[in-house]
Amino acid sequence: MVQASVKKRKILVPEPKSRFIVVSCPDCGNEQISFDRASIVVRCRVCNRVLVRPTGGKAIIEGKLVRVLE
Ligand SMILES: [Zn+2]
Numbered sequence: 001m002v003q004a005s006v007k008k009r010k011i012l013v014p015e016p017k018s019r020f021i022v023v024s025c026p027d028c029g030n031e032q033i034s035f036d037r038a039s040i041v042v043r044c045r046v047c048n049r050v051l052v053r054p055t056g057g058k059a060i061i062e063g064k065l066v067r068v069l070e
Helices: 002-012
Strands: 020-024 031-035 052-055 064-069
Touching: 031 052
Parallel strands: none
Antiparallel strands: 020 031, 020 064
């Protein structure tokens, strides 16, 4: 089931390459590396605030995007 939907999406829209991103926590300033297509919720290692929320596609960045690692 999952494989079928992935294939379908690839036909409709060629997926851009996933990238690593550096996200800063707005609450405590901790910076950590995540993934711009994270499939799980990424939380701050220090205060546990949600920084990246998965959507099934490109993740929603709830923290501050510091930079993108190419
Ligand atoms: Zn934090």
